[in-house]
Amino acid sequence: QVQLVESGGGLVQAGGSLKLSCAASGSIFSISAMGWYRQAPGKQRELVATITSGHNTNYVNSAKGRFTISRDNAKNTVYLQMNSLKPEDTAVYYCKLFWGPLDYWGQGTQVTVSS
Numbered sequence: 001q002v003q004l005v006e007s008g009g010g011l012v013q014a015g016g017s018l019k020l021s022c023a024a025s026g027s028i029f030s031i032s033a034m035g036w037y038r039q040a041p042g043k044q045r046e047l048v049a050t051i052t053s054g055h056n057t058n059y060v061n062s063a064k065g066r067f068t069i070s071r072d073n074a075k076n077t078v079y080l081q082m083n084s085l086k087p088e089d090t091a092v093y094y095c096k097l098f099w100g101p102l103d104y105w106g107q108g109t110q111v112t113v114s115s
Contacts, residue, residue, distance in 0.1 A: 002026040002104040004095050009109030012085055016113070020080040022095030022106055030073040032099040036080045038091035038111075045094070049080060062088075085113045 008020040020036070033052045039045040049059045049069040057069050068081040078095055092108040 002028065002097055004097060004104055004106035006093065006095055006106045006109040009093060009111045011112045011114065014085060014087055014113055014115050016085050017081070017083045018085065018111060020082070020093055020095075020109060020111075022078045022080075024076045024078075024097060026076075028099050029076040029097070032097045034069075034071060034078040035096045035098065036069060036078075037094045037096060038089075039094070039108075040088075040091040043091075048093070051078065082111070085111075087113045087115045089113050 003025040004022055006020060006022045008018060010018060012018055031053050033050060035050040036048040037045050038048050047060055048063050049067055051057045051069045051071050059067060066084045071078045090111060090113050092110050094108045095106045097104045
């Protein structure tokens with residue numbers, strides 16, 4: 001069983017930065033792909049960024065150039081550095097672990113960007 005715990009959310013002004021963390025339990029983190037998703041009020045959950053076990057990354061267009069996903073396998077942790085934040089980045093941010101047919105979600109962390 002894998003558990004994911006996000007942290008680092010909060011309230012920030014537009015143009016500011018936040019760094020989210022997602023700590024995973026279990027032994028499959030280093031061989032798993034990880035992703036960050038977000039869900040704004042009244043909207044569907046959307047993918048923000050992913051990182052493979054080999055550290056290959058992919059971003060949604062709105063995150064390119066502003067967000068950076070990274071991972072530290074020694075700490076079983078994936079990060080999302082978010083810079084130049086905009087009010088439209090306001091959402092609950094979730095991390096997800098992918099391993100074969102299995103996937104696991106964290107409980108989410110709220111990010112609010114004020115204008």
